[in-house]
Amino acid sequence: xxxxxxxxxxxxxxxxxxxxxxxxxxxxxxxxxxxxxxxxxxxxxxxxxxxxxxxxxxxxxxxxxxxxxxxxxxxxxxxxxxxxxxxxxxxxxxxxxxxxxxxxxxxxxxxxxxxxxxxxxxxxxxxxxxxxxxxxxxxxxxxxxxxxxxxxxxxxxxxxxxxxxxxxxxxxxxxxxxxxxxxxxxxxxxxxxxxxxxxxxxxxxxxxxxxxxxxxxxxxxxxxxxxxxxxxxxxxxxxxxxxxxxxxxxxxxxxxxxxxxxxxxxxxxxxxxxxxxxxxxxxxxxxxxxxxxxxxxxxxxxxxxxxxxxxxxxxxxxxxxxxxxxxxxxxxxxxxxxxxxxxxxxxxxxxxxxxxxxxxxxxxxxxxxxxxxxxxxxxxxxxxxxxxxxxxxxxxxxxxxxxxxxxxxxxxxxxxxxxxxxxxxxxxxxxxxxxxxxxxxxxxxxxxxxxxxxxxxxxxxxxxxxxxxxxxxxxxxxxxxxxxxxxxxxxxxxxxxxxxxxxxxxxxxxxxxxxxxxxxxxxxxxxxxxxxxxxxxxxxxxxxxxxxxxxxxxxxxxxxxxxxxxxxxxxxxxxxxxxxxxxxxxxxxxxxxxxxxxxxxxxxxxxxxxxxxxxxxxxxxxxxxx
Amino acid sequence: xxxxxxxxxxxxxxxxxxxxxxxxxxxxxxxxxxxxxxxxxxxxxxxxxxxxxxxxxxxxxxxxxxxxxxxxx
Numbered sequence: 001x002x003x004x005x006x007x008x009x010x011x012x013x014x015x016x017x018x019x020x021x022x023x024x025x026x027x028x029x030x031x032x033x034x035x036x037x038x039x040x041x042x043x044x045x046x047x048x049x050x051x052x053x054x055x056x057x058x059x060x061x062x063x064x065x066x067x068x069x070x071x072x073x074x075x076x077x078x079x080x081x082x083x084x085x086x087x088x089x090x091x092x093x094x095x096x097x098x099x100x101x102x103x104x105x106x107x108x109x110x111x112x113x114x115x116x117x118x119x120x121x122x123x124x125x126x127x128x129x130x131x132x133x134x135x136x137x138x139x140x141x142x143x144x145x146x147x148x149x150x151x152x153x154x155x156x157x158x159x160x161x162x163x164x165x166x167x168x169x170x171x172x173x174x175x176x177x178x179x180x181x182x183x184x185x186x187x188x189x190x191x192x193x194x195x196x197x198x199x200x201x202x203x204x205x206x207x208x209x210x211x212x213x214x215x216x217x218x219x220x221x222x223x224x225x226x227x228x229x230x231x232x233x234x235x236x237x238x239x240x241x242x243x244x245x246x247x248x249x250x251x252x253x254x255x256x257x258x259x260x261x262x263x264x265x266x267x268x269x270x271x272x273x274x275x276x277x278x279x280x281x282x283x284x285x286x287x288x289x290x291x292x293x294x295x296x297x298x299x300x301x302x303x304x305x306x307x308x309x310x311x312x313x314x315x316x317x318x319x320x321x322x323x324x325x326x327x328x329x330x331x332x333x334x335x336x337x338x339x340x341x342x343x344x345x346x347x348x349x350x351x352x353x354x355x356x357x358x359x360x361x362x363x364x365x366x367x368x369x370x371x372x373x374x375x376x377x378x379x380x381x382x383x384x385x386x387x388x389x390x391x392x393x394x395x396x397x398x399x400x401x402x403x404x405x406x407x408x409x410x411x412x413x414x415x416x417x418x419x420x421x422x423x424x425x426x427x428x429x430x431x432x433x434x435x436x437x438x439x440x441x442x443x444x445x446x447x448x449x450x451x452x453x454x455x456x457x458x459x460x461x462x463x464x465x466x467x468x469x470x471x472x473x474x475x476x477x478x479x480x481x482x483x484x485x486x487x488x489x490x491x492x493x494x495x496x497x498x499x500x501x502x503x504x505x506x507x508x509x510x511x512x513x514x515x516x517x518x519x520x521x522x523x524x525x526x527x528x529x530x531x532x533x534x535x536x537x538x539x540x541x542x543x544x545x546x547x548x549x550x551x552x553x554x555x556x557x558x559x560x561x562x563x564x565x566x567x568x569x570x571x572x573x574x575x576x577x578x579x580x581x582x583x584x585x586x587x588x589x590x591x592x593x594x595x596x597x598x599x600x601x602x603x604x605x606x607x608x609x610x611x612x613x614x615x616x617x618x619x620x621x622x623x624x625x626x
Numbered sequence: 627x628x629x630x631x632x633x634x635x636x637x638x639x640x641x642x643x644x645x646x647x648x649x650x651x652x653x654x655x656x657x658x659x660x661x662x663x664x665x666x667x668x669x670x671x672x673x674x675x676x677x678x679x680x681x682x683x684x685x686x687x688x689x690x691x692x693x694x695x696x697x698x699x
Contacts, residue, residue, distance in 0.1 A: 343670045441691050538685065545684040548691075595677040598670070 002353045002610075003327040004291040007314040009284060010301075016308060017044075017276060017283045021269040021616065023304050028617030029297055030287040031325045032275045041277040041284060050270075056087065057267050063094035064260045070101035071245070075253035090259045097252050101245065108241050115234045117212050118227050121145065125228060142194040144187040144201065145209040148175070152183070159204045166200055167193050264619035272616050286314070288325050288613070324349040326610035334359040336401035344598060346610030350469070352462050354597075354606060361455060361601070362593055363402070367409020368451070369547040369589040371437065372554065373430070374421035375582050376410030383407055421578055422554025437551045445544045452540025453489050455596070456533060457482045459604030466605055477521030478604075484518060485533055487511050536600040542592050550588075553581040632697035636690040643686030650679035 008030070012020055024030050035041070046054065068074070085093075148156055156175065163171050172188040187208075189197045201208060215223045276285040289297055298311040326346045328338050330353070337359040347353055370376065383403030390396035418432035419425045426436075435443045460482035467475035487507055494504035518526045557577035561570040658672040 442695065445688060445691075539681055541688045542681070542684045545687045591673060591677050592680075594670075595674055598674055599678070 001329060001356070002347065002349060002351070003329050005288045005324040005327070005349065006291040006294045007286065007319045007322075007324070008289055008294060008297075009286050009312050009314055010309065011282060011284050011312070012305065012309040014278055014281055014283050016305060017273060017278075018269065020283075020301070020305065020309060021272055022265075023301065024297075025265060025269055025616050025618060027297060027300060028615050029289050029293050031289070031613050031615045032272050032285060032287040034275055035277045035284065035286050041279060044273055044276045044278045044283070046270075046274070053087075054267075054270055056091065057263055057270065060087065060091045060094050060259070061263050061267055063091070063098040064256055064263065067094055067097040067101050067256055068260055070098075070105055071249050071253060071256065073249055073253070075249060075257055085255070085259060085262065090263065093252060093255055094259055097248060097256055100248055104241050104245055104248075108238065111234055111237055111241070114212070115231070118231050118234075120209060121211075121224070121227055122231070125224060140191050141188050142191050142197070144189075144197065145211070146185040146187060146201070146206055147209065148183040148185055148206075155204065155206070156183075156185075159200070159206060162200050162204065163187075163197065166196055171197065261619050268616060268619070289615075290327060323609070323611050325613035327613045328353055328355060330355050330359070336398040336405075337362065339395060339398040339402065340594070340597070343594075344602065344606070345608035346612060348607045348609040349611070351607040351610075352466055352605055354462075354602060357458065357462075357601070358597055359405075362597060363405035363409045365451065365543055365593045365596065366406040366589050367411075367413045368447070369543050369593070370406070370410040370550060370585050371413035371417045371547060372419045372421065372551070372585070373411050373414035373425065374419075374578075375554075375585055376407045376414050378582055379403055379410060379586060380407035417551075419551060419554070422551055422558050424554075424558055437548060438555060441544070441548060444547065445541060448540050448543035448547075449537060451543065452537040452596075452600070453485065455540070455601055456537050456604065457486060459601045460485065460533070463605035466607065473521050477518060477523075477526065480514060480518045480521055481526070481530060481533060484511060484514060484530055485537065487514070488534060489537070533604075536603070539600055540596060542596070546588050546592055550581065550585045553584070554578065557581060629697075632693065636693045636697075639693055640683070640686045640690040643682040647679045647683040650682075651676055654679070 010020065010024075010030075035043075160173060163173070167189060170190055170193055172186075174186045174188075175183050176185075177183050187197060187201075211223065215227055276283045278284070294311075294313065301309045301311060326349050328341065328346075330338060334356050338355050340358050340362060341347070341353065341355045367376070370379075380403075383400045383406075386396055386403065387400035390400060414420065414425070415430070416432070416434045417437050418430045419437065420428065420430055423438065426432075437444055460478055464475045464478035464482065467478055487510055490499065491504060491507040491511065493499045494501060494507060515527075518530070522529060557574045560574040560577060561567065654676050658676055661668055661672055
């Protein structure tokens with residue numbers, strides 16, 4: 001349901017504005033709105049001093065947010081009293097922590113870059129081992145580090161031939177394949193021939209690797225040895241950075257969390273101050289609060305500020321045209337299904353919250369479609385796993401609880417259909433109670449359409465109730481549409497002899513009589529709307545279609561067990577097919593049931609456009625504010 | 627009705643709507659992907675738009691089953 005909201009106006013002495021806002025923030029109940037200026041009341045404008053203070057707070061908030069991001073962990077906040085952390089002190093702590101952590105981050109990045117650079121030369125290390133054992137004297141020799149791509153043997157031959165024709169025997173080319181398939185090559189030429197070799201490499205389109213600056217000096221073997229040594233040292237340097245980060249986290253982490261929370265809170269009270277209007281001595285602001293909490297707010301403000309603060313409720317007539325923020329509040333059992341409602345825009349204030357209906361019909365339709373004890377148990381196991389791995393009040397937790405409800409309905413309908421992994425249930429003695437879905441296609445279709453009729457009629461009735469508060473003629477039209485849909489369904493049943501045939505004529509006459517009333521109430525488009533509504537009911541045939549497809553796939557999977565020669569191979573195929581069917585059996589009904597709700601059901605009454613309820617409250621790192 | 631015609635009718639009743647659904651979804655899919663790249667918040671709308679043409683195939687399936695059952699009965 002959507003909570004009833006009250007529009008309140010709070011008045012008090014101007015010097016208490018900041019304290020009142022802080023107290024209201026503690027309660028976390030008031031959603032502030034902009035107040036229209038009048039001749040006597042002017043918008044509160046911050047003084048240059050307050051503006052400067054605001055800029056300082058924003059800067060410190062930026063420092064602390066950056067520091068916390070670089071810290072990468074959120075320790076429990078310190079218990080140090082708020083007043084012991086003045087803004088200058090907080091700025092000092094946050095600024096120092098940010099600079100230190102940014103320095104560490106820069107250093108870590110440099111070391112990572114250095115490591116990846118050295119790793120490029122790693123394939124040459126073993127090649128150099130070859131050189132050092134070959135007895136080649138590298139004095140006065142220029143070394144080129146080359147990488148030959150996979151399958152570049154022809155290039156190597158061409159390069160070797162070109163070098164031989166230009167330099168004769170005055171070069172050495174060592175090659176060593178690396179794990180990636182590329183070859184690390186080292187070309188050693190006399191310093192005198194270096195320019196010629198460079199030109200030949202360029203002609204052969206072989207790009208030599210350039211040594212990092214810190215390794216560019218000294219002999220080649222010495223360079224490689226220094227690289228090897230550095231590669232060994234780098235993990236130690238990186239570990240030192242991590243130790244330093246942990247030290248900052250343990251020394252300053254708790255203070256930073258405290259500063260972050262208190263400054264975010266402070267910032268939101270300052271920005272909320274700008275929504276107030278003032279006289280030289282008083283302030284006034286307006287906001288929304290759940291009606292049930294209004295008395296509590298007044299009592300607590302009275303307790304904190306004595307008789308200085310006045311809270312008055314603004315009559316509904318004064319805010320009739322405005323949209324109150326929307327708070328959805330449902331019983332614990334229905335609450336996870338708010339996630340489905342919230343995938344659409346919020347319902348407007350004063351309209352119907354569809355969550356309770358979604359909570360009943362969504363898992364029920366899902367269960368009727370999947371309807372298998374085995375798949376239901378599997379879904380329950382997956383949902384429980386997600387539930388244990390998720391935190392309360394998060395989307396994964398809501399999804400797991402919806403999954404559990406769907407699994408429960410699937411198991412119940414699985415027993416009613418006598419299905420356990422398809423027809424395996426029948427073989428194990430599980431008998432269908434209502435019907436066997438493999439054979440009873442028409443009864444299943446009838447059940448699906450009957451459910452569609454009930455769902456659509458409920459939607460139309462909700463639409464009628466909702467419109468009754470405003471446009472009564474349209475409300476009558478909606479109710480009439482619901483009655484017409486029922487009458488048409490009954491007439492069709494009489495025509496197909498599902499009801500006694502004698503009912504057919506009276507039902508048709510009643511429909512013809514009501515038809516003009518429907519047109520008067522809903523307009524000339526009413527007949528088209530009625531046909532579309534009947535189409536909506538037929539759309540529920542998908543429950544039967546998707547359900548039948550699912551059970552047939554399961555039956556096919558079971559038949560695989562004996563269809564592939566050795567039983568073991570057949571069982572593996574059957575299990576694989578069941579797994580695919582389970583994934584499809586969960587995904588497909590979910591999409592189709594969402595569609596039935598959003599398009600067919602919500603279309604009859606849902607009125608989107610609600611404003612999100614965002615009260616002034618304390619900041620928390622997890623959701624921004626709590 | 628002759629058995630062959632019955633099966634052909636049932637196949638056409640589900641086959642033609644399925645092709646139509648496939649064609650419609652092939653047009654919606656790329657537009658949906660492009661929309662989601664720019665506005666991920668429209669995921670629900672996009673999923674619904676993709677699911678809407680499936681009604682045609684589902685009703686085709688229902689009609690096909692009815693043809694087979696009527697013919698068989």
